[in-house]
Amino acid sequence: MFVKFYGTRGSVAVSTRTAQHYGGNTTCVRVHSACLPEGKWLIVDAGTGIVPLSWDFAAANAESVVILMTHFHHDHTQGLLLTHFPYIKTIPVTLLGPYDHGVGPREVYELLMQPPFFPVHFQEIASHLLCYNIEFANKTAFLIHPRGGMQLLSVEALDRSTQQNGQVAFENGAWPIDECLVIRMYRSNHPEQTISYRFEERPTGRVFVFVTDHENEDSVPARFREHLQGADLLVMDCQYTREKYDRFTAGYGHATPDYVAQVAREVGVKRLGLTHHDPPASDAQIDAIVHTAQRLLSDVEVFACYDYLQLDVEKTSGCSATTDETV
Numbered sequence: 001m002f003v004k005f006y007g008t009r010g011s012v013a014v015s016t017r018t019a020q021h022y023g024g025n026t027t028c029v030r031v032h033s034a035c036l037p038e039g040k041w042l043i044v045d046a047g048t049g050i051v052p053l054s055w056d057f058a059a060a061n062a063e064s065v066v067i068l069m070t071h072f073h074h075d076h077t078q079g080l081l082l083t084h085f086p087y088i089k090t091i092p093v094t095l096l097g098p099y100d101h102g103v104g105p106r107e108v109y110e111l112l113m114q115p116p117f118f119p120v121h122f123q124e125i126a127s128h129l130l131c132y133n134i135e136f137a138n139k140t141a142f143l144i145h146p147r148g149g150m151q152l153l154s155v156e157a158l159d160r161s162t163q164q165n166g167q168v169a170f171e172n173g174a175w176p177i178d179e180c181l182v183i184r185m186y187r188s189n190h191p192e193q194t195i196s197y198r199f200e201e202r203p204t205g206r207v208f209v210f211v212t213d214h215e216n217e218d219s220v221p222a223r224f225r226e227h228l229q230g231a232d233l234l235v236m237d238c239q240y241t242r243e244k245y246d247r248f249t250a251g252y253g254h255a256t257p258d259y260v261a262q263v264a265r266e267v268g269v270k271r272l273g274l275t276h277h278d279p280p281a282s283d284a285q286i287d288a289i290v291h292t293a294q295r296l297l298s299d300v301e302v303f304a305c306y307d308y309l310q311l312d313v314e315k316t317s318g319c320s321a322t323t324d325e326t327v
Contacts, residue, residue: 001201001313002032003208003233007049008305010213010239010254010276011075018282023307025049026075027212027276029235033201035181037146039063042181044197044210045070046080049307054083066150068142068183069097070212071194072108080109081118086125094150096142098193099133106131137185137195138223143168144183148175155184178202186227188214190253198227206313209269211236212276215252216245216259220266228267233313235305236260238274238289257289261296272297275305 007013007025014024026047036042039062043050046067057065065085070076080086085093086109095105106129113122132152134140141158143151148170158177161167167174180202188194190213199208209231220228228234239254254276264272274293277286286304294302 001034001199001204001206001208002310003235003313004030004032004310005049005275005305005307006030006053007045007047007079008275008277008307008309009047009075009279010237012279013048013075014279016282018284021283021306022277022286022304025052025307026078027070028053028079029210031199031208033144033181033199035144035146035179035201035203037144037149040144041065042144043067045076045212046078047076048079048082050079050085051082052308054085058084064092064094066094066144067096068195068197069095069105070188070196070210071098071190071192072103072105073192073213076212077108077112081112081120086129087120089125089128092128092130094130094132096132096134096152098137098195099135100193104131104133134185134195137187137193140185142183142185143170143177144181145170145175145179148172148180158182184227186211186224188212189217190214194253196227198231201313204314207231208233208313209235213237213253214255216250216255220263224263225267228263228269231267231269233271233273233311234264234267234269235273235275236263237276238293238304239276239278241285241289241292244278257293258296261293261302264293264297264300264302269300271301271303273303273305273311277304 007028013026027045028047028049029044031042097105110122151170182200184198186196188196194213196211214237237255238260242256245256290304
């Protein structure tokens with residue numbers, strides 16, 4: 001399993017002289033696994049980083065995209081409509097995201113594409129967009145099989161199938177769960193319903209967990225601990241320094257390095273990546289946040305994610321980072 005970051009900035013995209021290394025695109029991550037059908041790209045969030053991702057998608061002659069939305073704040077949605085994905089009807093686009101107050105992925109983009117906000121109406125592109133609502137993140141799982149395709153089901157149904165015969169029914173028959181990429185979900189601590197995704201690559205046993213937009217808590221809740229347990233790679237929101245959080249941004253829905261280090265220590269992750277960087281934060285200030293977390297986690301590798309960083313989840317030490325490869 002590989003992950004490639006196309007956007008790691010929080011709140012708003014930036015382009016400044018002091019933010020050269022970490023970049024300025026808002027959140028977008030590609031997850032690559034041998035469990036995905038050939039030609040299908042799996043993406044988390046559609047911040048401005050999805051624009052350069054779409055260029056790589058076209059260069060690779062890929063065929064379809066699945067986009068897992070963590071939530072619908074503008075910095076996580078604003079890039080999709082600026083790519084070719086919605087407008088080329090031969091590219092199937094599947095959107096999954098929270099369903100809250102009667103609003104899911106379809107309603108969000110219907111609203112964003114209304115005039116005078118956008119020149120193309122949603123109904124013109126809706127025919128090849130398949131939208132799934134996730135109303136109860138803690139009770140929902142999403143499975144992808146290289147030949148079976150995709151299946152959304154309850155955690156209870158997944159656990160029952162695991163205990164009974166180890167198979168899950170897809171559109172074209174039943175396939176072993178141990179051949180799947182199993183995606184579990186957790187509701188993050190953030191304004192409006194927000195989802196963290198846990199990616200379990202069953203054939204290899206590797207686990208990647210992505211937690212963006214999650215605010216400090218006094219402790220690690222049992223359900224959150226279970227969601228993170230055993231992660232080979234945890235990438236987590238760490239937008240603010242403790243000083244800025246205490247003075248100005250408590251309640252904004254984001255975390256600090258001391259809290260993220262506490263979480264990583266308690267759940268025993270192997271590597272910790274920090275993301276959703278503060279818009280005004282310079283490269284040097286992000287380095288300082290990494291240093292703070294690393295000082296508190298001397299036995300765990302800590303690093304800050306940056307635009308176009310590619311990581312091998314199977315590698316248990318070292319970042320295995322590249323900036324110009326497409327998996």
